[in-house]
Amino acid sequence: MTCDDKDLFKEAMEDVKPLKDWSNVVFLQHKPPCNGRRPEVDEVEDNFLVTGYVDAIPIDIPLSYKQDGIQQGVLDKLSEGRYSIEASLNLTRMPVETCRQNLFAFIRRMQFEQRRTLLIIHGKGRHDNSHANIVRSLVARWLAQFEQVQAYCTARPAHGGIGACYVVLKKSAAASSENRERFARRKC
DSSP, rough: HHHHOOOOOOOOHOOOOOOGGGGGOOOOOOOOOOOOOOOOHHSSSSOOOOSSSOOOOTSSSOOOOEOOOOHHHHHHHHHTSSSOEEEEOOTTTTHHHHHHHHHHHHHHHHTHHHHHOOEEEEEEESSSSSSSHHHHHHHHHHHOTTTTEEEEEOOOOGTTGGGGGEEEOOOHHHHHOOOOOEEEEHOO
16 A cells, blocks of 8 residues: 555544444345245245254165155166166265255156156265264155155166165146056057
């Protein structure tokens, strides 16, 4: 700074007074104006995923789950990687609560966008009580709590192997009726 710059600064700051009590100062974040859009799905509903204590699933046991009424063939195709992945979520090296929130928002958003086949990357640890394996065990518990999750299983090595899992969501009502109509036309 030159002498002229210092003088200009002092002149500009002449009438500025410091705030007296910093403990009462509240900084408000600027909120963008409402554009009349529909609120996001994850803002409307409360996160129902439970945390609490979880028994860690041993690393050498692959994840596998299917809802009652879902055919074994769906789980088989999923585990073979025969469904194309429409979206993925990476939860590696995140705190458990962040993983919980991100997974909830992700599943809700994918359901809203009518995407069905997902890849969740949770990471893999070297031993059963590693952070990555705890997150893996929690993800398995959380996915089973979603009514929309039809099945999930450990991913193929090309997609992360034991450190990731495939997830299949239920079809939307519109997609189901479209499917029924398509198959009804085939029978005629």
